[in-house]
Amino acid sequence: MTILDGKKISNDIxxxxxxxxxxxxDKGEKVPHLAAVLVGNDGASLxxxxxxxxxxxxxxxxxTLVHLPDTTSEEELLLKIEELNNDDDIDGFIVxxxxxxxxxxxxxxxxxxxxxxxxxxxxxxxGKMAMDMNTFIPxxxxxxxxxxxxxxxxxxxxxxxxxxxSHIVGRPMSILMSxxxxxxxxxxxxTHSRTKDISKITAQADIxxxxxxxxxxxxxEMVKEGVVIIDVGITRVPDESHPKGYVIKGxxxxxxxxxxxSFITPVPGGVGPMTIAMLLKNTLLARRQQKKN
Amino acid sequence: MTILDGKKISNDIxxxxxxxxxxxxDKGEKVPHLAAVLVGNDGASLxxxxxxxxxxxxxxxxxTLVHLPDTTSEEELLLKIEELNNDDDIDGFIVxxxxxxxxxxxxxxxxxxxxxxxxxxxxxxxGKMAMDMNTFIPxxxxxxxxxxxxxxxxxxxxxxxxxxxSHIVGRPMSILMSxxxxxxxxxxxxTHSRTKDISKITAQADIxxxxxxxxxxxxxEMVKEGVVIIDVGITRVPDESHPKGYVIKGxxxxxxxxxxxSFITPVPGGVGPMTIAMLLKNTLLARRQQKKN
Numbered sequence: 339m340t341i342l343d344g345k346k347i348s349n350d351i352x353x354x355x356x357x358x359x360x361x362x363x364d365k366g367e368k369v370p371h372l373a374a375v376l377v378g379n380d381g382a383s384l385x386x387x388x389x390x391x392x393x394x395x396x397x398x399x400x401x402t403l404v405h406l407p408d409t410t411s412e413e414e415l416l417l418k419i420e421e422l423n424n425d426d427d428i429d430g431f432i433v434x435x436x437x438x439x440x441x442x443x444x445x446x447x448x449x450x451x452x453x454x455x456x457x458x459x460x461x462x463x464x465g466k467m468a469m470d471m472n473t474f475i476p477x478x479x480x481x482x483x484x485x486x487x488x489x490x491x492x493x494x495x496x497x498x499x500x501x502x503x504s505h506i507v508g509r510p511m512s513i514l515m516s517x518x519x520x521x522x523x524x525x526x527x528x529t530h531s532r533t534k535d536i537s538k539i540t541a542q543a544d545i546x547x548x549x550x551x552x553x554x555x556x557x558x559e560m561v562k563e564g565v566v567i568i569d570v571g572i573t574r575v576p577d578e579s580h581p582k583g584y585v586i587k588g589x590x591x592x593x594x595x596x597x598x599x600s601f602i603t604p605v606p607g608g609v610g611p612m613t614i615a616m617l618l619k620n621t622l623l624a625r626r627q628q629k630k631n
Numbered sequence: 632m633t634i635l636d637g638k639k640i641s642n643d644i645x646x647x648x649x650x651x652x653x654x655x656x657d658k659g660e661k662v663p664h665l666a667a668v669l670v671g672n673d674g675a676s677l678x679x680x681x682x683x684x685x686x687x688x689x690x691x692x693x694x695t696l697v698h699l700p701d702t703t704s705e706e707e708l709l710l711k712i713e714e715l716n717n718d719d720d721i722d723g724f725i726v727x728x729x730x731x732x733x734x735x736x737x738x739x740x741x742x743x744x745x746x747x748x749x750x751x752x753x754x755x756x757x758g759k760m761a762m763d764m765n766t767f768i769p770x771x772x773x774x775x776x777x778x779x780x781x782x783x784x785x786x787x788x789x790x791x792x793x794x795x796x797s798h799i800v801g802r803p804m805s806i807l808m809s810x811x812x813x814x815x816x817x818x819x820x821x822t823h824s825r826t827k828d829i830s831k832i833t834a835q836a837d838i839x840x841x842x843x844x845x846x847x848x849x850x851x852e853m854v855k856e857g858v859v860i861i862d863v864g865i866t867r868v869p870d871e872s873h874p875k876g877y878v879i880k881g882x883x884x885x886x887x888x889x890x891x892x893s894f895i896t897p898v899p900g901g902v903g904p905m906t907i908a909m910l911l912k913n914t915l916l917a918r919r920q921q922k923k924n
Contacts, residue, residue, distance in 0.1 A: 444764060460755075460758070461754075461755050461756075461757075461758030461759040461761075461762055461764065462753075462754050462755040462758055463754075463758065464754075464757075464758035464761055464762055465753070465754030465755055465756065465757035465758030465759070465760075465761065466754040466758070467758075468754075468757055468758065468761050468798075468802060468806070469754055469757055469798050469802075470798075471737060471754065494825055495825050495826065495827045503809055503810075505761075505762050505763075509761060509762075509806070512805075512809075512821075513761070513802075513806075516796055516805075516821045516823065517796075523823075523825040524825075525820065525821070525822050525823070525825070525826040525827070525832065526820065526821050527818065527819065527820040527821075528805075528809045528818070528819050528820075528821075529818050530809065530816075530818070532787055532788050532816040532817075532818075533788065533818040534788045534818070539818065
């Protein structure tokens with residue numbers, strides 16, 4: 339059994355990006371510049387955005403945090419996005435979700451210039467992904483592909499079962515794993531809350547990608563010997579024996595499932611750390627495309 | 632066993648649209664206007680476009696055929712598309728594929744105003760579909776949904792197996808059948824040329840949607856009792872006993888599979904006739920949206 343070590347791989351990727359940025363600096367070129375828009379003071383969002391900004395600093399990117407009050411109107415946010423779209427110094431930007439209730443997220447996503455949409459959440463980019471065109475792949479799915487690739491996990495002709503149909507993970511993973519090429523060429527089954535007899539389906543899977551959010555949902559008796567497990571679930575479970583008062587649990591009963599798996603991601607330290615690394619990679623890509631245009 | 636009669640349903644839809652158009656005329660409103668761009672003289676394309684124009688006439692739409700020589704450059708075609716985008720009288724238009732080799736189809740698709748893209752092939756519309764937003768659904772997938780709906784075929788919690796991952800049918804069907812709502816909420820397996828042991832998968836299916844293009848590929852022993860069969864395959868098989876010298880065959884061994892099926896589409900007369908009806912429906916929708924803006 340091999341652990342798919344997202345912490346290590348994400349550090350490798352950040353190191354590789356640092357080298358690329360240093361080369362840019364050496365040539366006197368502009369370095370990539372990522373902006374993050376945060377509306378309001380949601381605790382988790384503050385943590386995520388802070389961590390994105392720190393990662394930019396680590397690899398040598400320029401970063402800008404646009405922090406707007408939670409009373410910001412949709413119109414004000416759209417004006418700010420227009421400004422970022424038109425700012426030649428900014429290569430890519432993200433709008434941290436969720437947005438306050440007075441703002442329509444769909445309208446905001448559509449306002450982002452697809453060429454700067456390093457989250458890959460603009461429908462044009464999502465559609466390009468589904469139609470096998472070159473584009474920004476959303477960070478979490480992209481991180482999963484990168485893990486499979488770096489550990490040379492075979493995917494062609496394998497049966498991949500995806501659990502959960504969210505726009506952020508399940509839906510794009512089901513598309514990406516069935517695309518032509520590597521990692522891809524899998525036969526993919528997408529399961530969700532309306533799926534009947536899910537154990538019967540997971541028991542046939544060569545690869546399981548779970549993005550459900552139910553702690554330890556996937557048990558050993560639901561999988562076959564040699565399965566590859568990608569656990570995208572991150573749930574805080576209260577636990578008074580820990581100093582923080584909780585532990586982070588994935589969707590997978592790691593202790594027992596890992597005994598049958600050929601490859602498995604731990605939680606934490608698996609898919610989670612990959613997400614920011616892939617956001618940085620998308621920003622580097624955005625810089626290169628801006629340069630070409 | 633019930634035949635899903637696409638010929639009848641497509642006529643019903645055209646009749647319904649005719650009534651809507653008559654209401655528009657009675658109120659003195661502008662009627663929907665569809666333009667079709669055809670580059671070159673490919674025989675099949677001429678037939679398709681001709682049939683789309685005739686269908687417009689039948690329901691009372693205005694239609695325009697833009698027929699360009701096969702020597703048309705990409706730049707000339709893009710200029711023509713720009714013109715159609717800016718023509719307020721035109722509610723929707725399609726660019727008939729395939730295009731001659733000197734033209735990059737991807738660039739052409741991206742040039743169409745998504746609000747007039749009644750084929751639903753612009754990545755922004757494809758992405759909206761995958762992200763559960765309101766948009767134009769491509770005609771063939773939309774026709775399949777309409778057939779399932781009009782015959783009240785249950786889809787929720789069913790296992791749908793899609794054969795083929797083309798952008799035109801397989802990929803969008805796999806997305807649409809797993810979306811929330813009806814028809815949808817299916818557990819969907821997408822199979823393709825790299826799938827191993829496909830019979831094992833089709834034998835588990837409650838619904839099979841085949842868009843493969845191999846005549847009579849799906850045999851009775853590959854399906855279970857009560858299966859719902861949607862056959863999107865259309866292949867000309869030489870047959871000298873027929874006056875045309877060929878017969879049209881679907882992907883399904885109709886004679887034997889139909890004995891086990893609860894619902895089945897014939898070929899011809901199943902999915903095929905639905906496609907143009909749904910293009911007309913999308914054009915009507917485009918007219919309504921133009922009116923709102």
